[in-house]
Amino acid sequence: MNSALLLPMILFSSFFTGLIIFFLGESMHKARTFLNLLGAVLKVVLVVQLLAGVHAEEPYHSVLKLAPGVEIVLTADALSVFFVTLSAALWLLTTIYAIGYLERSPNRSRFFGFFSICVSATTGVALSGNLITFLLFYELLTLSTYPLVIHKGGDKALRAGQRYLAYTLIGGAILLFAIAWLQSLAGPVAFVPGGALAPFADEHAWELKVIFALLILGLGVKAAIVPLHGWLPNAMVAPAPVSSLLHAVAVVKAGAFGIVRMVYEVYGIELSRDLGLLHPLAIVASITILYGSFCALAQDELKKRLAYSTVSQVSYIVLGAAIFGPVATIGGIVHLFHQGIMKITLFFAAGNYAQALGIHRISQMNGVGRKMPWTTVAFSVGALGMIGVPPLAGYVSKWYLQKGGVEGGEPWISAVLSMSSLLNAAYFLPILYRAWFLSGSPEQEAASPAKRTDWWMLVLPPVLTALFVVYAGAFAETPYSPLEWAKMIAQREYEP
């Protein structure tokens, strides 16, 4: 495959199918499903090829020049491929899930159209090779997720959508401002391992600090850093596949990924440390981790609790970026992947409860384990992973984060992590307890899940992701595991 073509093809494999889907009639179920799956599978195939290429350190570079100093650049390095793989793989599963989930609901063509474009935008965020390109896809992501968030319609959804837009557009505007400022100082900024700004540090130290704060502010909205997280819990009005996408694959991840990019490949981790940027970032991330968990405790709505859990968990990634040293870097980056697969499992399961039994609240979850064993097992695996129970995926990232914290001279990190684990346990274990050990009221007991022929489409994805959670944790040391890949990324960042 021509390496210049591969990247655009990955990008457009979902974009064009999305565009075509828009124009399909509502009743053309088969064509839509075919296109959806075609795009998703094609993307996975292409991404696998890319994975192999990047592992062999082949260069990938595609450029589209727009104006002087404005170039759309697509590149693939280890970090971007990591994120692309996550989004491509989970997109395939989410597509299957969404086809099963939204069967019989109106406006499906619109939904799947935006759905595909949303994933293209995520892919673009991952593959972007400079700040402008990143901004482009970052904004495209905002726009394409908005219709998904408010897909159900109605006042509640519209208000949530409004809030989502208010946060993300302001974040985008701040980002635009920061990027423009950076460009006026340093010219067009490309993502380079080890950072590109070191030559400007002496002259513009003060400006660089302010710009960094602005960048984090802009990206922090999507990464749901406290106090910029307000949109996320409300956005849970979206249908379950969308929540999965928001929390695990696309939006929140794009923010966290952006922060990782800024720290490592725009500023460079050493410059960031020398400018004194890492410490404040670590503190902000820690506050977010704890605050998110505290808020999650108080929620009775399942998806809301999961949403606050995301607030907390995503900041692990930020925390990893904010500690100097390769070990913490590995922890942060691998959590990018691990949080994705764990959270998507949880949201899939939450969607299944809502779909099959109409359960939205934790207090209604008594005894669901017996009725929906597969879903509940997957949910349990995801929840335990989130807590950081070994040998599940979450444990691996926590281990590296905390080891990195101690080695990076920030031992207080372990206090934050352990507090967070305790809180995670405090809000996840009661759910598991209800699901497995309590029995519901008589009418709840009488209700049995609505069995459908395409039920497998809803059950298979969470089970697969749950299996992967186990795999990523238990076999973290095997080649091609997320951890190994994260190690490779960290190595390339620290020894460019």
Added chain:
Amino acid sequence: MPTDPATAALWLVLIPLVTAVITFLLPSAGRCLVTVALAIALLPLMQLIQYLWVVDGSVIHALGGWAAPLGIAVSVQGDKAFLLALIWLVCVGVGLYSLRYMGEGYKAFWPLWMCLWAGLNGLVIADDLFNLYVTLELIGLAAVALTALTGEAAALKAAVRYLILGLTGSLLYLLGVALTYAAYGAVDMPTVAKVMTATPTGNVAIALMTVGLCLKAAIFPAHVWLPPAHANAKAPVSALLSALVVKGAFLILVRLWCDVYRNAQTSGAQEWLGYLGAAALLWGASQAIIQQRLKMLIAYSTVAQLGYLFLLFPLIPTHANAWPGVLLMLAAHALAKTAFFLAAGNVIWAAGHDRLRDLDIVMPRLPVTAFAIALAGVSLIGLPPSGGFLGKWLLLGVAMESERWWAAILLVMGGLLASVYIFRVLMLVFSGKAPSDAVSFQAPPPIMEWAALGMALAAIALGLASELPLALIERGGRP
């Protein structure tokens, strides 16, 4: 057809003028004739662009063979060619739309529109102050007449106000031209530019012209005529007015300050125009946000977007990226606003009204139109990769280079405010309300929906394929 590129520019004025006369005489053939005229106009336009591209020089033509101080001179450089092309493109969009939209009752539309087009083309290429006045008057009168086309009370009232303020503007401008002529004995721009200095007479002349043009360009606070006029006109008319007409006055202002009055020490006054731009940006957007009618909202959005053009007014002569940035902004706004107004026309066609509150059962049934609004909105907000983004990006770079932080912040804030009113409209699409049969719904013809979408796509494409326009703008150098 012209063989000489210089003549080509003149053809671009002549073709619409002739068409205007013929359509006036043969009203029933208006549709056909205008289509033909639009097609024919492509020839000189292409020739002009190709010439500029290959030769890389400016085309100067003296009408009737008389040279500069006495004759009527026109000149075409890259940026002007770009504007001519833009005008043509907007006219094509409006034309396609009007084919179905303008019913038999609106025969006057075709000749008036052609006059407007001729005036605009003339304004772009004209090189002396008096000719500019003539084109300005031609445009102004045609625009007022087009506004009043429907004959409804609200439209007539708006047209009268437009007329009064427009005429005041022209007169102020004419007064300035007269003063200039009295003081320097010339109205030809290059000549005047050489001799004009910061004498009191010169200052007064420039100030008068500026205020007059501000009125025409509807920059805050002189915008008060614009919203009612644009909102009550027919959709294609609104599109033309918002996309092109107000820009004409702005172009003259730029030439006045950047070419003619360059020598004078006037930075303080230029700053004022920048402040007006800032005020317009905030004022227009906040007014747009509170509007209850779709077309009023779009009209106020124009008020706001004009602010972008003025925001960095003082920097246009000094910064290399400022003028391309402003031109891109202008073009992106023209295309996006055309799309927006045409889409609004579709909505009114379908629903019979444009009250935002009651549109939530209509919008979901107009997916193509909604898509057009969304894409136009992307450009108006300035999200990548639209033309609006690219223009804003260039301006942002200029603002930061010159350390005008307030302007940079306003550029970004303007986008945010725009997103508020754009999404007020877009949210209607997702209301989730089932369209009930009780509401009369008349599906607009596909060509109208696609014309709107086409314009919006052009606004996006301007960002994606901007290398060519930007290169064109640089051709022929600055005057």
Added chain:
Amino acid sequence: MNDSLIRILLFAAVALPLFNALAFAIPGVRLAAWNGSALAALPALVLALIAQPGTEAFGLVVDETGRIFLGFTAALWFLSGWFTVNCMRRERHRVRFDVFFLLSMAGNFLLILARDIPTFYAGFALMGFASAGLVLHRGDSEALRAGRLYIALAVFGEVMLFVGFGHLAAGSASLRIDEVVSSSTSKAAIMMLLIGFGCKAGALSLHFWLPLAHPTAPVPASAVLSGAMIKAGIFGWIRFLPLGLVEWPDLGITLIVLGLLGALLGVAAGVTQGNPKTVLAYSSLSQIGIMMVAFGVAFLDPASWPALLSALIIYAAHHGLAKGALFLAVLPVKNCRTRWHVCLGCLGLLLPALALAGAPFSSGAVAKLALKEPIRYLPGFSAVLVGVLLPLAATGTTLLMIRYLSLAWPKQAPSNVRTSDDSLWIPWGLAVLSTLLGVWFVPGGIVDLDKVTTPAKVWASAWPVLAGIGLALSWHRLKKSFHWKTPVGLPAGDVVVLLERLVPKRIRKAIAFVPNKDPASLAPRVRVDWLRMASLAEQRVREGIWVLLAVLLLALLLSMR
């Protein structure tokens, strides 16, 4: 021994229980899986019996300490598994119970066989969380309370361990336990690990889940909880603390004091309990206290560690097996079918009880003597410790055992009550036998029979037990002659009951997850009528347009110089 067989056994030891648990997911083989679960612990048991120390495969390793721990743990799991299959056949949630049982078993074996920290931690967590399912099994409010406490402590312990491991491994490239432990000097890590494993072992002040959880769980589960799983805490200490490497007298003293207090509290609280399983749970607290003393000594005098280690291993094995046998006894002897059963039951109860008390010639005597040996050479107060305090603890244990026996004494079933199943007697009987024989199998020849059977030693073992019996008898007489009532004892779970009273209701509610309002929605909202203000402003501009234009003109003129 055949190397590949060992490798297979290593794998099977962990994998068989896991696969057995997974097999329940396949509807067709449920019954087979149920019956098969009795044998799930067999590979581990065989492995412990035949493996050479130092065998490595699959990231697992069998070393000397691990082998003995694996041996008695696997024996207990095996017998309890057998017991489970027989006694829970008709229970409603038996599959759920068995799955958790098997998962805990796999975790327990995994942690013992682990070579690396992550593997150990994985096993420890698997055991910790899965066993919560055993505690919660009954599902009533008591089980809920115990379970919640158990999970809370387990999670707290896990987190402490996590942090401790992190500090331990910081700076070391390898994750192998032996390498990491020998290279680390972090005192923070020691503290964290002490607390983390202490939660599991039920060390004093972290013990309060123990008397609640053990009685609540079904009988076979209590047996493994008390016999095998709390030993995992001891095992963790042995594995991860730099014992014999670091001298830290302050910590040593603290541990000794805590241990002795634990032994005392266990007795004091235990003798007043009315439930035989609670009594046993408190006895565990007291026994763990004695083991803690040994760890304290190791921090005082690192040189004595090798001897202490041997003693600790014996002690752990002895306690695990005896406690397991005593727990298992509760069910079979409750309703005996015949007088023979009653007699047999008495014997089966007495033997492990005497062993636990440390009567001469029993495994307990061996263990206690082994433990006293290295302490004897400790400078300072060792005489008091060895001569008075430890024997006193044995007396206490005797009292506890007498209390237990009085509560659990076999009775013949009344005719209207269903008798206990005969099939339960076999695994229980084997457990009693293993109590008798188990310790003599402990390899390494630490125990010299001749030394133990000298008259002085016999007397040293015998007098505390006799004293205990004497005390109990005299107490009984006194009570009878003065008509005393049995005093009201501490409620089971001592400290936690107090804590529960102290913690405000609001916090308890929060921990019980009573939903609250979204904190974000509490912010006050200010409403300003922007709409009217803005449209009014626009109107003003419209009216004042001429003035504004004049101002603009003036401003332009004035600013042009």
